[in-house]
Amino acid sequence: MDSDKYSKLFSTDLLIHDMRRDRSVAAAAGRVGPSSLTCRERVRRTMLGHEFTDKVTATSALIGTYIHTGITAARKELNPRLVHDLEIKIKLNKLEMVGTADEIDLDENSVTDYKTVNDLAYRKRVGPDDAHLRQVHLYALGLIQAGMLQNPPTVRLVYIDRSGKTDEVWTYQQTYDPNQIIWIEEWLADVDYAIQHKEEASKDWPITMCRRFCPYYSACRPDDVPGLAITVPEVAQAANTYHEAHLQETEAKQIKDGAKELLRSVEGMTREGVTVRWLTVNSDNGPYERIEVKKVKGGE
Numbered sequence: 001m002d003s004d005k006y007s008k009l010f011s012t013d014l015l016i017h018d019m020r021r022d023r024s025v026a027a028a029a030g031r032v033g034p035s036s037l038t039c040r041e042r043v044r045r046t047m048l049g050h051e052f053t054d055k056v057t058a059t060s061a062l063i064g065t066y067i068h069t070g071i072t073a074a075r076k077e078l079n080p081r082l083v084h085d086l087e088i089k090i091k092l093n094k095l096e097m098v099g100t101a102d103e104i105d106l107d108e109n110s111v112t113d114y115k116t117v118n119d120l121a122y123r124k125r126v127g128p129d130d131a132h133l134r135q136v137h138l139y140a141l142g143l144i145q146a147g148m149l150q151n152p153p154t155v156r157l158v159y160i161d162r163s164g165k166t167d168e169v170w171t172y173q174q175t176y177d178p179n180q181i182i183w184i185e186e187w188l189a190d191v192d193y194a195i196q197h198k199e200e201a202s203k204d205w206p207i208t209m210c211r212r213f214c215p216y217y218s219a220c221r222p223d224d225v226p227g228l229a230i231t232v233p234e235v236a237q238a239a240n241t242y243h244e245a246h247l248q249e250t251e252a253k254q255i256k257d258g259a260k261e262l263l264r265s266v267e268g269m270t271r272e273g274v275t276v277r278w279l280t281v282n283s284d285n286g287p288y289e290r291i292e293v294k295k296v297k298g299g300e
Contacts, residue, residue, distance in 0.1 A: 031097075032047060032097055033097050034090065034097060034099040034134070034135040035099070035131075035135055037131060037188075038131050038204065039202075039204040039205045039210075040187065040190050040191050040194070040201035040202045040203070040204055041194075041200055041202060041203045041216075041220055042205070042220070043188075043201070044194050044201040045216045045219075047191065047195065050216060050219070052215035052216065053217065053218040053219045054216070054217045054218050056212075056214065063116075063162055064116035064162050067116050067160065067162050068114055072084055072103075072114070081107070082103055082104065082105055083101075083103070083106065084102065084104075085100055086100065086101050086104055087099075087100050088101055088139055088142035088143060088146065089145075089146070090139075090141055091142075091145055092181075092185055093185050093188075094185075094188065094189070094192055095188055097138070099135070099138060099139055101113070101143065102114045104148065104149070106148065108154065109150050109153045109154060110149075110153055110154035110155070110156055110173075111136060111139050111143055111149065111153060111154075112156040112157070112158055113132065113135060113136040113156070113157055113158070115132055115159050115160070116159075116160050116161075116162035117159055117160075117161065117162065118161070118163045120161040120163075120165075120168065120170060121166075123159050124170050128157050128159075128172045133155075133157065133172075134180055136157055137177065137181060137184075138181070139155075140153050140155050141181055151176065152175050152176035152178075153175075153176050154173055154174070154175060155173065155175075156171060156172070156173035157171070157172045158170075158171050159171070159172070165261070203220065203221075207221060207224055210224075211224070263276055263291060265278070269296070272295070273295055273297065274293060274294070274295050275294050275295075275296055276292075277291070277292045277293075278290070278292070279291075279292055
């Protein structure tokens with residue numbers, strides 16, 4: 001088996017494994033969980049059992065899942081008194097959902113959810129993702145209903161950088177806020193109204209997110225999917241060439257980012273005449289370091 005074929009088979013295995021996870025199976029079966037509350041129209045289609053129209057693959061999400069598993073194992077080993085991966089039933093006005101809480105501390109009266117992200121610095125600046133915050137509040141509600149936590153518990157989000165660029169962990173926590181649950185019930189009432197009146201619900205995601213992550217994108221956003229076929233050979237070739245160049249550009253950036261990590265605090269010149277310098281750049285947001293890599297004459 002050659003390397004390209006092996007890579008495709010390897011990637012397919014990861015995709016199949018992801019599709020067999022409880023969360024993926026639940027979505028395919030039309031069940032809504034705490035992590036589903038991102039877009040009302042997507043939830044409506046899920047609840048009605050609409051078939052997926054688009055294949056959504058995200059290697060970063062798969063990696064996040066595997067990191068999540070490792071984090072849980074480490075926390076379990078070093079903190080055996082904590083409760084991990086507990087399935088919780090959550091009762092709302094018109095819906096009962098099931099979720100899995102990452103970590104529960106009965107002594108502290110808290111519930112914690114782990115999140116892996118590629119944009120930790122950005123997340124720290126703007127605060128927790130609203131969907132993440134609603135998710136952990138739902139876990140807290142279910143634990144209160146089950147009598148495991150006293151009202152009000154502490155809800156906590158722990159963000160870990162899955163890109164590996166920093167070892168830092170950022171934690172956001174607050175006291176359980178029943179207004180979050182009121183908001184969720186009103187949000188779900190909008191979905192229920194749309195179902196009862198055979199209407200589409202609000203499309204809460206920006207369309208760029210829909211294109212990348214929604215399995216209903218083509219059916220939900222048909223006006224955004226070009227219907228006109230490109231039949232002129234030269235034009236079709238130009239479109240395909242542009243796409244190939246874009247992929248190469250993306251790959252080149254990833255290669256540069258990887259090399260940049262190894263070159264931090266390094267200055268000098270290779271035998272081939274490639275020089276490396278770090279420059280301090282002053283900006284409105286304060287000074288920052290920028291790498292400069294050039295090829296000079298005289299190298300091998």
